[in-house]
Amino acid sequence: MILKGDIVSILFRNDENGYTIIKIDCKGEIVSCVGTFPPVSDGESVEVTGSFTIHPRFGKQFKVENVQAFEPESLKGIERFLSSKVLKGIGPATAKNIVDAFKKDTLKILEFKPYLLANVKNISKNKAKLIGEQYQTIKVMRETVMFLQNLGIGLNLAFKIYKVYGTDTRAVIKTNPYLLIEDVDRVGFLTADKIARESGIKADSNFRVRAGILFTLKEAATKNGNTYLPFEELLELSVKLLNAEVELVKNNVESLLYDQKIKKISENGNEGIMLTALYRVEKTAATKLSMMVNTANAIDIDASSLVDEFEKKEKLELHSSQREAVLSSVRAGVSVITGGPGTGKTTIIKCIMYIFNAWRRKTMLMAPTGRAAKRLSDQTKEPASTIHRALMQECTGEPFLANAIIIDEVSMVDVFLLGSLLDKIKNETQLVLVGDKDQLPSVGAGNVLADILSSNMVPVSYLSHVYRQEEQSLIVTNAHAINNGLMPNLESKDRDFFFVEALNSLAVAEQTISLISKRLPQYLQCEPSKIQILCPMKATEAGTIRLNEKLADIINKSSDKKEAFSEGQRFRVGDKVMHIANNYELTWQRSNGKFVENGKGVFNGDAGQITNINLGSNELTVLFEDGREATYTPDVKSQLVLSYAITIHKSQGSEFDACIIPLVSGSYTILTRNLLYTAITRAKKLVVIVGDRALIKKIINNNYIQKRYSFLKSFMIETNNKTTLLYNK
Numbered sequence: 001m002i003l004k005g006d007i008v009s010i011l012f013r014n015d016e017n018g019y020t021i022i023k024i025d026c027k028g029e030i031v032s033c034v035g036t037f038p039p040v041s042d043g044e045s046v047e048v049t050g051s052f053t054i055h056p057r058f059g060k061q062f063k064v065e066n067v068q069a070f071e072p073e074s075l076k077g078i079e080r081f082l083s084s085k086v087l088k089g090i091g092p093a094t095a096k097n098i099v100d101a102f103k104k105d106t107l108k109i110l111e112f113k114p115y116l117l118a119n120v121k122n123i124s125k126n127k128a129k130l131i132g133e134q135y136q137t138i139k140v141m142r143e144t145v146m147f148l149q150n151l152g153i154g155l156n157l158a159f160k161i162y163k164v165y166g167t168d169t170r171a172v173i174k175t176n177p178y179l180l181i182e183d184v185d186r187v188g189f190l191t192a193d194k195i196a197r198e199s200g201i202k203a204d205s206n207f208r209v210r211a212g213i214l215f216t217l218k219e220a221a222t223k224n225g226n227t228y229l230p231f232e233e234l235l236e237l238s239v240k241l242l243n244a245e246v247e248l249v250k251n252n253v254e255s256l257l258y259d260q261k262i263k264k265i266s267e268n269g270n271e272g273i274m275l276t277a278l279y280r281v282e283k284t285a286a287t288k289l290s291m292m293v294n295t296a297n298a299i300d301i302d303a304s305s306l307v308d309e310f311e312k313k314e315k316l317e318l319h320s321s322q323r324e325a326v327l328s329s330v331r332a333g334v335s336v337i338t339g340g341p342g343t344g345k346t347t348i349i350k351c352i353m354y355i356f357n358a359w360r361r362k363t364m365l366m367a368p369t370g371r372a373a374k375r376l377s378d379q380t381k382e383p384a385s386t387i388h389r390a391l392m393q394e395c396t397g398e399p400f401l402a403n404a405i406i407i408d409e410v411s412m413v414d415v416f417l418l419g420s421l422l423d424k425i426k427n428e429t430q431l432v433l434v435g436d437k438d439q440l441p442s443v444g445a446g447n448v449l450a451d452i453l454s455s456n457m458v459p460v461s462y463l464s465h466v467y468r469q470e471e472q473s474l475i476v477t478n479a480h481a482i483n484n485g486l487m488p489n490l491e492s493k494d495r496d497f498f499f500v501e502a503l504n505s506l507a508v509a510e511q512t513i514s515l516i517s518k519r520l521p522q523y524l525q526c527e528p529s530k531i532q533i534l535c536p537m538k539a540t541e542a543g544t545i546r547l548n549e550k551l552a553d554i555i556n557k558s559s560d561k562k563e564a565f566s567e568g569q570r571f572r573v574g575d576k577v578m579h580i581a582n583n584y585e586l587t588w589q590r591s592n593g594k595f596v597e598n599g600k601g602v603f604n605g606d607a608g609q610i611t612n613i614n615l616g617s618n619e620l621t622v623l624f625e626d627g628r629e630a631t632y633t634p635d636v637k638s639q640l641v642l643s644y645a646i647t648i649h650k651s652q653g654s655e656f657d658a659c660i661i662p663l664v665s666g667s668y669t670i671l672t673r674n675l676l677y678t679a680i681t682r683a684k685k686l687v688v689i690v691g692d693r694a695l696i697k698k699i700i701n702n703n704y705i706q707k708r709y710s711f712l713k714s715f716m717i718e719t720n721n722k723t724t725l726l727y728n729k
Contacts, residue, residue: 003031003062004047006077007040010084012618018159019618019634024048035064036156038145039138043080045070057563057615066155069142071107075099078106087134089127097121110135144169151198157191160184173199178211189215189241204244209252212242214261217275221445226709227282227415228265228274267714274711278445281419286715288422289334293457293720295427296333303330303355310354318351319344325461326351329432332459336410336452338437339463340483341681342476345434346379348463349406352432353382361403361430366390366421368412369605370626372653376408387413387421388582388603399426409653410435414444415712438483439678441708443604443649451713457720475687479680482673482700490693498688505664508542509550511690512662516644517554524658524686528555529576529609532656533645534679536670542662542690548642555644562613564620566637573613577622578643578650579606586636588628602630605650607643648679659683663691663699669706671699 005026012021020037023030024046033048040046049066072078082095090098097120102109109116114132118125141162147170148158164183165172172179177195180187189212196208216237220226229237231253238249253273256262263279265272274282307326311317318326322344329335329352339345349365356363365384367373377384385393387407390400405425407413410433413421425431435449442448453460466476474497478488490499500515502508512533521528533551537543552575561572571577579602586602608624620632620640632640648661661679663671676699680687689696 001051001062002047002049003033004045005031006072007042007044007046009042010040012616013037014618014634018156021618022046031062032058032060033062033064035067036159037064037067038069038142038155038159039086040067040069041081041084041086043072043077043082043084045072045077064155066149068146068149073104075103078104082106086138087131089123089131094120094122098123107135111139140167148173151195153195157184157187160186176207177201178207181211181215203242204248206252206255209238209242209244209248210256210261212244213238213249213252213256214275216241217262217273220709221275221278224706224708225414225441225443225445225447227278227445227447228272228709228711230709231264231271231273234273265711265714267711272709272711278415282415282446282710282712283715283719285415285419285422286712287719288425288427289452289716290457290720291427292422292425292429292431293334296430299359299361300331301359303327306355306358307351309358310351313354314347314350316347318347319465319467321461321463321465322348325463326355328459328461330355330430332430334431334458335433336449336458336460337432337434337463338449338453338460340436340438341479342466342473343463344465344467345408345436345463346376347467349376349408349432349434350380352406353380356404362401363404363406364390364400364402365406365408367408367653368417369409369653370603370624371605371607371655372409372412374626375655384408386603387417388584388601391420391424392584392599392601400424400429402429404430404432406432406434408434411437411439411449412442412652413448414442415446415448415710416444417442418446418448436681438674439681440649440652440674443652445710446712447708447710448712450708451710451716455713455716455720457716475680475683478687479677482680483677485673485700485703487697487700490689490696496683496686498686499693500688500690501693502690503692505541508662508664508690509547512542512547512660513550513554515660515688515690516551520658520660520686520688526657529644530656531658531660532651532654532682533660533662534648534651534682535645535662536648536675536679537664537666538647540664540666542664544645544647547645547662551644552642562615564613564615564618564637566634566640569640569642571610571613571620571637571640571642573610575610576643577608577610577640578646579608579622579639580604580641580650581639583636583639586630586632588624588630590627590629592627599628602628602639605653607654648675648682651682652678654682655684656682657684658686658688660688660690663689663695665695668702668704671695671702672705673700673703674705676700 003026005024008023008025010022018036021034023032047068048064050062050064053061053063055061072081079095079099082090083092099106101120114128117123117128117131144162145158161184162169177199178192180192220229235249239246260276263274263276265274307323325337325348337348365376365382366387367376368387370386373384373386437449474489474492474495478497481488500511502511516528516531520531535544538545556572556574564571582603584601587600590597606624608622610620611623612621618634623629659682
């Protein structure tokens with residue numbers, strides 16, 4: 001539908017993203033309109049395209065998809081426009097004086113002869129000039145946004161583009177719209193390509209081909225975790241994306257190499273191409289690890305007596321492999337400890353901490369996610385931090401003061417996080433890396449743990465012995481069975497691992513909803529929010545999207561709860577949510593009853609609950625599990641998702657008392673053995689798998705691990721030889 005009317009009032013506006021709530025007079029009917037608007041003011045005319053919706057609290061609203069703003073035509077409208085504070089320095093009285101002086105020519109005077117405003121009472125020459133400049137800025141913005149809309153660009157994106165380029169927007173679009181991929185959030189190659197076609201840029205333009213090559217490398221990194229692509233594979237993918245001649249792509253690869261936008265690598269005669277940023281971070285990380293292997297101040301003292309003390313204090317006896325892991329790690333500059341569930345990784349960390357404390361070594365404990373850090377702190381009784389938070393707290397440029405650093409859940413660490421971490425660690429600091437090599441690799445680019453393990457440059461402790469007290473846990477034994485390609489025990493009726501049969505996606509969804517909303521809370525005597533659903537996929541009836549929609553209505557349904565909307569999601573007070581991006585600027589507060597701590601930074605995987613919704617400002621308040629409280633303005637609400645159900649990938653590094661794992665058919669590249677293994681190892685007390693036995697067997701037999709192209713190992717071997725020579729002189 002298309003509505004046209006004059007703006008009566010602006011109820012809310014967020015200048016960061018253009019989200020606006022206005023009322024317009026549409027032929028005598030007052031209509032509430034909600035959506036993204038360019039800067040508008042009272043008195044202006046607008047033409048809005050969209051549809052009517054019924055808000056459960058505010059009633060009938062017009063949801064806006066497109067907007068065109070027009071200058072007011074009536075004298076009353078012009079006066080209301082000028083007095084709406086859109087132009088600084090003009091109040092109601094001055095607005096009336098201007099309109100009285102120039103009548104219907106008022107806006108032409110503002111645009112072409114603003115110096116004449118100095119003839120109006122209380123307007124100086126400088127003030128007249130300022131008013132004219134402001135009016136020009138508003139007019140250019142509107143014209144630019146309309147120009148973008150005429151190219152088929154939606155208002156949301158048009159507003160984002162203008163925020164980046166301002167008055168240069170038209171020049172950028174006409175010259176090289178592929179710059180949008182680099183500069184504007186959420187603009188990919190296909191969007192930029194569509195804009196380029198509308199702008200008349202040819203398909204064989206070098207701008208287009210270069211952008212396509214760079215986009216192919218970025219997609220390989222963000223979607224598949226590759227830090228480089230083999231040259232021939234890059235050519236094949238780029239040719240397919242661009243529908244271009246191979247020679248044209250080759251020539252532009254050479255051009256990008258010359259401009260140092262990309263780098264060439266070679267191993268065993270095979271050539272690869274890397275984005276320069278990834279090349280630098282991966283090579284720098286390899287160099288730093290090599291230096292630390294050779295220069296870290298490991299203490300060459302037999303710690304056996306301290307291990308004995310620890311065993312006596314904790315009333316336990318370490319297995320020989322666990323004892324050796326401890327002794328090896330405290331002697332090495334860089335070391336790795338890897339093992340599956342129940343193999344005592346946390347106990348080993350506690351023992352290492354006991355030794356480092358006895359030696360008075362300042363030690364930092366870190367993990368990639370907030371949940372993992374909290375669990376590490378709870379289990380070791382030592383302070384632990386996320387890697388991101390530790391990096392932000394030490395943002396002065398100075399390195400960490402620690403003599404030793406222990407990183408848990410290192411399988412989740414991508415090469416960018418590794419690079420940032422190593423940049424803050426002194427060469428002489430001991431580094432202990434702990435993780436499970438059989439879990440899913442990091443979501444981000446790189447193959448950090450696997451590359452370090454296969455480099456043969458650092459001592460590695462492989463743990464396989466399961467603690468005796470854990471041997472009765474079906475979670476542990478079934479996880480190890482699955483990891484070894486064997487079917488788990490699905491027949492238990494009275495332990496900590498259960499199987500519920502469901503033969504199609506609808507049945508799987510129904511059983512999952514029944515389990516979390518009724519059966520398991522009764523069985524465990526807990527709230528449904530304490531139980532986590534872990535899905536292989538977002539789509540399907542039993543995926544995260546549909547399950548979250550249904551569970552929010554079941555678990556957190558109440559007619560009097562405040563609601564807010566963001567990108568198709570409905571949020572209510574009390575909803576369980578997760579933050580899905582690294583936002584270094586989002587501020588938070590944490591109170592212990594006596595003191596209030598203020599800070600910045602909310603990161604991917606941080607989980608919490610919505611505690612308040614401000615309907616006036618359209619803001620959400622979230623209380624995170626670690627006590628931090630953050631307010632989400634409309635421009636950052638898209639970084640929140642409902643989290644009654646989350647993907648298995650998002651669960652990495654977390655631990656939950658109880659997990660439900662709904663399994664439905666899907667791509668063999670997704671439904672793999674290590675995906676199921678990772679899901680099961682997230683649970684402490686209870687696992688319930690919902691699905692088909694035949695599908696479980698198929699998943700366990702599928703040991704497919706997607707090839708990740710990474711060069712950290714090769715860089716480590718290359719730089720280690722040079723570093724060894726340097727430090728052995």
